[in-house]
Amino acid sequence: MxxxxxxxxxxxxxxxxxxxxxxxxxxxxxxxxxxxxxxxxxxxxxxxxxxxxxxxxxxxxxxxxxxxxxxxxxxxxxxxxxxxxxxxxxxxxxxxxxxxxxxxxxxxxxxxxxxxxxxxxxxxxxxxxxxxxxxxxxxxxxxxxxxxxxxxxxxxxxxxxxxxxxxxxxxxxxxxxxxxxxxxxxxxxxxxxxxxxxxxxxxxxxxxxxxxxxxxxxxSISKFDEQIDTITNQPKNMGLEEFLLYRAEKLGMRQGLAQGIEQQNKLFIQNLLTQTDFTVEKIASLVGVSTDVVVKIKTTLEQA
Known part of the structure; x- marks a missing residue:
């Protein structure tokens, strides 16, 4: 819940x-x-x-x-x-x-x-x-x-x-x-x-x-996302920020399908951190996790 x-x-x-x-x-x-x-x-x-x-x-x-x-x-x-x-x-x-x-x-x-x-x-x-x-x-x-x-x-x-x-x-x-x-x-x-x-x-x-x-x-998750892409043609009509968010979300989801929801969220967060200038708070809100989770992943990326 x-x-x-x-x-x-x-x-x-x-x-x-x-x-x-x-x-x-x-x-x-x-x-x-x-x-x-x-x-x-x-x-x-x-x-x-x-x-x-x-x-x-x-x-x-x-x-x-x-x-x-x-x-x-x-x-x-x-x-x-x-x-x-x-x-x-x-x-x-x-x-x-x-x-x-x-x-x-x-x-x-x-x-x-x-x-x-x-x-x-x-x-x-x-x-x-x-x-x-x-x-x-x-x-x-x-x-x-x-x-x-x-x-x-x-x-x-x-x-x-x-x-x-x-x-x-x-x-x-x-x-x-x-x-x-x-x-x-x-x-x-x-x-x-x-x-x-x-x-x-x-x-x-x-x-x-x-x-x-x-x-x-x-x-079904992947197929549904493909259907939405087809219906909306999103990549053709996006501003830069919207496109970066869209690409980060798609990449994270497709890589995470076989790895479970937790890993899926992690990949999504990593892509948002590396491909957008969104704040920690905004990323946490978009993904539906606490800011502590985002900060932890951000710190790991910075130390890599």
Missing amino acids: KRDDSLWKSLLEDIFDDFLQFFIPDAEQIFDFDKGFVFLDKELNQLFPPAEDEFQPRYVDKLIKVFTRQGTEAWILVHIEVQGYRDNAFAKRMYEYYARIFDKYQQSVVAFAILTDRYRSFKPEFYESSLLGTTLTYRYNVYKVIEQDQALLSQNPNPFAVVIMTVLLALQKRRLTETQLFDLKVDLAKRLLIRSYSKPKIRTLLNFLRFYIRFENPD
């Missing part, structure tokens, strides 16, 4: 404007998008330190400061359940997030819970506590991916709709053959590429599609 965590975190930072417009139809009238967004990961980690035990349930949490058109600040808490199992403590945890954030920062919080599990009966929509006439009820926005209509999503022009379609396809994976999954994944990529999105957003969505839905057979 760590890879999914990294994918979601990077995705939200790349298309957070689309996220807001997907869930809040009049978002542009409420928020001043020109002022950008402030991602408060450090502040959130201070309130909720990550568990050291890698086997503990993992969640994707983002705290983002946005600015309204009235000039005030608003804080958006995005809490995404990616563990894929029923959790009776979920609603209580959502309340604890709200309570700690409000207690420390005295800021209003808008909370979203995006549930990506496959259990239709699991949909915690509020937390309630009551004792001797004293009652507390905390409600938040809940979006259950498995309940969504594929046809309606395909008609939605918002880029975040492609994200939800990707998750829906991932939920179908266990019922599909590798060939069926391949065909559906390529079809989703084609539908994405005919939309009039900016190149950075297309690249973000393609990477989410590529890594969120994984093939069991390494040959």
Whole structure:
């Protein structure tokens, strides 16, 4: 699940404007998008330190400061359940997030819970506590991916709709053959590429599609990348930086197919370090690893 965590975190930072417009139809009238967004990961980690035990349930949490058109600040808490199992403590945890954030920062919080599990009966929509006439009820926005209509999503022009379609396809994976999954994944990529999105957003969505839905057979990975190359003709229309990133990624992936995901990531990082001028932080975000991993590989290259 760590890879999914990294994918979601990077995705939200790349298309957070689309996220807001997907869930809040009049978002542009409420928020001043020109002022950008402030991602408060450090502040959130201070309130909720990550568990050291890698086997503990993992969640994707983002705290983002946005600015309204009235000039005030608003804080958006995005809490995404990616563990894929029923959790009776979920609603209580959502309340604890709200309570700690409000207690420390005295800021209003808008909370979203995006549930990506496959259990239709699991949909915690509020937390309630009551004792001797004293009652507390905390409600938040809940979006259950498995309940969504594929046809309606395909008609939605918002880029975040492609994200939800990707998750829906991932939920179908266990019922599909590798060939069926391949065909559906390529079809989703084609539908994405005919939309009039900016190149950075297309690249973000393609990477989410590529890594969120994984093939069991390494040959399918290579074949899918070749299909995307054919559809997009990427090398013909790239700027220098885009081409260097593309070449580094392709070389790292093709060399790493037979060597496992960890080695694949290592090769990808090595190529980014040697063929681009990206920062350690940017490379870590692109690959979905910690900066410590990138620094270690960078040091090894420098000592070679």
